[in-house]
Amino acid sequence: MNQDVNRVVVTGAGVISPIGHTADAYCAALKQGQPGIGPITIPYAEELNQKVVAEVKDYDPAKYLDDRQIAMMDRVSQFAVITAREAIAQAGIDFASGGLSERTATIIGIGVGGQNTHDDQFRRLYKQGTPRVHPLTIPKLMANAPASQISMDRGLRGPAFAIASACASATHAIGVAFHMVRSGAVSCAVTGGAEACITVGTVKGWEAMRVMAPDTCRPFSKDRKGMVLGEGAAAMVLEPLDAAQARGATILGEIVGFGMSADAKELTSPDQNGMLRAIEGALADARLGPSDIQYVNAHGTGTTANDVAETKAIRQAFGAHADKLAVSSTKSMVGHALGASGALEFVAALMAVREGIVPPTIGYLGPDPACDLDYVPNEARSMSVDVALSNSFAFGGLNAVLAIKRYG
Amino acid sequence: MSDVAVETFAIIAKHAKGKTVQMTDKLTDLGVESLDVIEMIMELEEKFDIHIPFNANDTEMKDFQTAGDIVSAIQKLVAAKA
Numbered sequence: 001m002n003q004d005v006n007r008v009v010v011t012g013a014g015v016i017s018p019i020g021h022t023a024d025a026y027c028a029a030l031k032q033g034q035p036g037i038g039p040i041t042i043p044y045a046e047e048l049n050q051k052v053v054a055e056v057k058d059y060d061p062a063k064y065l066d067d068r069q070i071a072m073m074d075r076v077s078q079f080a081v082i083t084a085r086e087a088i089a090q091a092g093i094d095f096a097s098g099g100l101s102e103r104t105a106t107i108i109g110i111g112v113g114g115q116n117t118h119d120d121q122f123r124r125l126y127k128q129g130t131p132r133v134h135p136l137t138i139p140k141l142m143a144n145a146p147a148s149q150i151s152m153d154r155g156l157r158g159p160a161f162a163i164a165s166a167c168a169s170a171t172h173a174i175g176v177a178f179h180m181v182r183s184g185a186v187s188c189a190v191t192g193g194a195e196a197c198i199t200v201g202t203v204k205g206w207e208a209m210r211v212m213a214p215d216t217c218r219p220f221s222k223d224r225k226g227m228v229l230g231e232g233a234a235a236m237v238l239e240p241l242d243a244a245q246a247r248g249a250t251i252l253g254e255i256v257g258f259g260m261s262a263d264a265k266e267l268t269s270p271d272q273n274g275m276l277r278a279i280e281g282a283l284a285d286a287r288l289g290p291s292d293i294q295y296v297n298a299h300g301t302g303t304t305a306n307d308v309a310e311t312k313a314i315r316q317a318f319g320a321h322a323d324k325l326a327v328s329s330t331k332s333m334v335g336h337a338l339g340a341s342g343a344l345e346f347v348a349a350l351m352a353v354r355e356g357i358v359p360p361t362i363g364y365l366g367p368d369p370a371c372d373l374d375y376v377p378n379e380a381r382s383m384s385v386d387v388a389l390s391n392s393f394a395f396g397g398l399n400a401v402l403a404i405k406r407y408g
Numbered sequence: 409m410s411d412v413a414v415e416t417f418a419i420i421a422k423h424a425k426g427k428t429v430q431m432t433d434k435l436t437d438l439g440v441e442s443l444d445v446i447e448m449i450m451e452l453e454e455k456f457d458i459h460i461p462f463n464a465n466d467t468e469m470k471d472f473q474t475a476g477d478i479v480s481a482i483q484k485l486v487a488a489k490a
Contacts, residue, residue: 049459208446208450209446209464210445210446210449210462210463210464211463211464211465212463213463213465214463224465225463225465225466226463226464226465226466267443268442268443269442302465303464303465304464304465
């Protein structure tokens, strides 16, 4: 495959998150270091020991969708469709023109999929003793539903599918979309990730893993107590640079590299060597060296194990340049939105290259001796960023890293 | 040992995969890995109908290092329930 067929740029981004219901609102909140973690408010929350999560608050689907659409979509698909519409509107692209819709891919990362449907219907079945579930249970909970709903909503008829790699899903999705646009396999891609996993059953599962913080998510900080579950979605439009220029589109940034690896080791323990190979893969794919990078949006879950392994991997990948990097985890603000996290973090990295503002790691209490990088503690930083990396490292040992470059 | 202690010790020994367990043995030395630990904790919670406030990220979690620590923590939690 000729890797130089197309330069790939981002011309639209959409977000729904615990700290903002649009990409602009989300970025403004990132710059403010606004916390999105708070008390859990879902129905039956009293059945849970975990009391804090990062919910998308004040969400009203009727603001975006009609009754029939709402009935057909789990919350995760609603988030996906809303963010795809925002990204496509910003890109100002006309898919009806010249058969573009048939050459546009829809690739959406998903961690656990339609959990609200799953939980609601199985509660009826097993707990309330109702003998039947809703007839749309399956099409609402299937993992490809968000990608399918975007494809139907926007009439996108090219390759469309879900990518599932737990916490790295969205980064894998964006990376695959990037490679498909770069190679010329498609002329455009709508990509990103979505998750709506704050349900009693899913939170119970995370509780049982004993990795959730009772207070808040403090990545890389001393006295950090673990991760906090989040939800949301982010979508973006990718297209070749020449097509974007021909349309006179506003270019938000350029994707220049994508690296992937598998640990082939442990189901849940991170492996710094796997992380390292994904980082090195992204740099090699971008044909960049370590000193070309100024900012890393870390996976930074706030668990003891991830943050130490990721710090070591960054040190190993960047050598002496590691001390010059700004490294932050936006999960400190939006929690861990599993399959959506890579997309939310991609938008944060895009903001860093475009606006020259690096989002902070909030809730930072001071250094942990095992985490000794510059984590941009508590306040956003103005600094010029030519290239940023966005790291995602999943359970199952699946790693993905994207490199995003400032355009112009 | 009390019944609670005996039953707790038996569950720890099961997760140590046939190794002889002493009260002073650390779980890590017994080869009980992180996923075994959370399975063991769930088994103890189900056995005694208690909630064990264990967080794998809490480095101050001194109560769960040795077999003896766990036996003593479970005895306290069961007593608190009564």
